[in-house]
Amino acid sequence: MHTTTLAWLVGVLFLGLSSTTGAFAPSRKLLERSTLGFQVTLKHVDAGGNYTKLELVRRSMRRSKTRIERLYAMASDPATESHVHAGNGEFLMELSIGTPPSSYQAILDTGSDLIWTQCKPCKQCFDQPTPIFDPDKSSSFSKLPCSSKLCSALSMSSCTHATCQYMYTYGDYSSTQGIMGTETFTFGSVGVPKIGFGCGADNEGGGFSQGSGLVGMGRGPLSLISQLDVPKFSYCLTSIDSTKTSTLVMGSLAANDTFAAKDMVTTPLITSPSSPSFYYLSLHGITVGDKQLPIKKSSFALNEDGTGGVIIDSGTTITYLEEDVFNLLKKEFVTQMQLPVDDSADTGLDLCFKIPSGATNIDVPKLIFHFEGNGADLDLPGENYIVADSSGVACLAMESSSGMSIFGNFQQQNMLVVHDLVKETISFVPKQCDQL
Template sequence: MAASLLLSFSTILFIILFISPCITLSTSRRILHDHVSKHRETSFRVALKHVDSGKNLTKFERLQRGVMRGNLRLERLINNMMATLSESNSQVTSSVHAGNGEFLMNLAIGTPPETYSAIMDTGSDLIWTQCKPCTKCFDAPTPIFDPKKSSTFSKVSCSDSLCQALPTSDCESDGCEYLYSYGDYSSTQGVLATETFTFDKVPVSGLGFGCGEDNEGSGFNQGGGLVGLGRGPLSLVSQLKQSKFSYCLTSINDDTSSSSENSKSSLVMGSLTSDILTSNSTTVFTTPLIKNPSQPSFYYLSLLGISVGNVDLPIKKSTFAINSDGSGGMIVDSGTTITYLEESAFDMLKKEFISQTKLDVDNSDSTGLDLCFGLPATDDSSEVSIEIPKLVFHFDGASLDLPGENYMIGDMKSGLACLAMGSSSGISIFGNIQQQNMMVVHDLEKETLSFIPTKCDQL
């Protein structure tokens, strides 16, 4: 057996990978599109906080909450894609917006700057916050932005390229009004404007954002708005015209309670990404980013196959391909907790996992996850050791051998160990549990995405 890796937590579950290291699982992380000024290189790093941070949840409890949110997010994406496909017959297209998300970032808006927390979302584009006067606003941990108190607030004209990039807009005499919906009843509606945003003491002027006066739906009340990091022209990445950005998400165990600032996940924009990569150079897994014209905001990957233990699953090559109508494919997403695979592929993975894992399958459906195993009885209630097969995702140009804690989550209290994956139809998603403790680098100039194993809490 290879050398073991011990992660110390209050209650310990030892997971041993076949042909893979031992690991421990626990019960218990400008060209600026500026309408005022010329391009000036903007680079910054901001801390990210999980939406369930500080709630005194165990890792397993946070996983379950994330799965419930992820199921709703997946349902929203599938429903939107179905709508897009039906509209395509009449030559009408509409973008899918994921909305919600699992991580919050702090920023400041206006002059003088007022501090807000916003949801980071790689599955949508629009940057927005709730604004006064507010005809309908949800309860949020941060105040509602008052544009009258900022000297740098300016409404966007209807002829502006940002207004024209909106999926739904209305041209009024005093500026561009928008409606941005997220597939169910969730939406934000208001005035498109420009404002000075501050990220970790770095001011960015003239940033286009939605000043939402009518906001409704589930999932947004963890923050005061949303920062879209998708590929469309309205996103933060596109407006900054950055060729590179990255995020590094700490282990789901590291932020189950109020943790110190230096142990949080982080988002890095611009040249700082290269600086961090230089100082943390290690094994790099790089795969091409694929574009889907029907869903231009998402970051698609080319997944060629999956291995469980030493078995290459007999998945058809077309399973994860983007279909001619825009359906299918796999996206990498920071806002979805677990990985969702097209149903036929997940069924193969589940069957092989059961075959290679010498534990009883739990059929109680008590966790919300598709595959759980009962843990063996032990005299010492604080620890138990089990064996699980290794799991490898074979992307185009990169085979990613996942650490055990990135796909198997154990809970001594319930006596279960569960696979942090599920099935899907119409789209597959590579979720954030599978990305934890990796620097995930989006290089939009080279059109690549890189996974770099990293101790994210030490960046």
């Protein structure tokens, strides 16, 4: 049996990510989109809390529950596309808006498109960690006319006094509405003018209070990716219990020497006509230990009606697999782990094992995801699918889904994930993300 050793530490693991908001150079370099290349700091929304690794996963799963329902609804029913978007997320993006720049912590969301923040004067605004943006105090703010392409790209919009009005709802009565504008956004010391965004005067619902708005990173025309027209972007997510920040890299800096890496895994991106914003992958099979699971070809197929398929998502914590596939995976882990199953259901995860008293490491089966592509076999490290806790349990950080499967951020820890939007591929390269 092919196994890997998972080391774990007894005790509480502390999070304390330091923010770099406000550390912008006095003079910003304004870049045109054709020359873009910059790096942005990301931090986990639970930064600063004293949680064990298992507690972090459980908190993230609770946040992800509503998000997953939104993702499923958006993918399976094209008729809901106009009013259901992904929303929420697990990582905050550090940037600034306006001239002079105002610091801003945005929820990073690869499952939706609109960029928005709360703006004065607010009719209804939720509490946010940074001051609410005041467009009247920025010399670079402009209202977006109704004739603009970005206004036309909105699923719900109206026109008042020649200004584009937007409304964006997230399927659980969370919403943002206001006017569309353009503004200079600053990433590190790099300023990018005329980015279209929603200036929300009426914002309500749960899930947004960790940040001061949201930056959509999907494939639609409203997203930051599309507006910047960058050929590539990448992110490298540190371990969920790390004290270090993660990194997002845009444009010309996103690849560097990545494609010379021997252990790079590259697979094509698939586009769904009903959900064109999502990043779909072609997953063909899964191997546990030395056994490839007998998965039906239809289990991961993207159907014509928009159901099924596999998306990669930075805002969903653990991986969710189609129910029949997960049951096969679960059964094989029970067979190969050689540890008693924990049936207490205290962890919130579907499959857990009891760790022998005094053990500091355990052997776990290898787990390999087989994607489409030449040699596109992603061999995950043990800490990317087993989470061990000081309470004496080790759990599989995966769950079942009813249709669409999601490759979550827990499985992407310490990997450089490169989205090549020209070649329409995604590449995975093992990295120590806290050392970038």
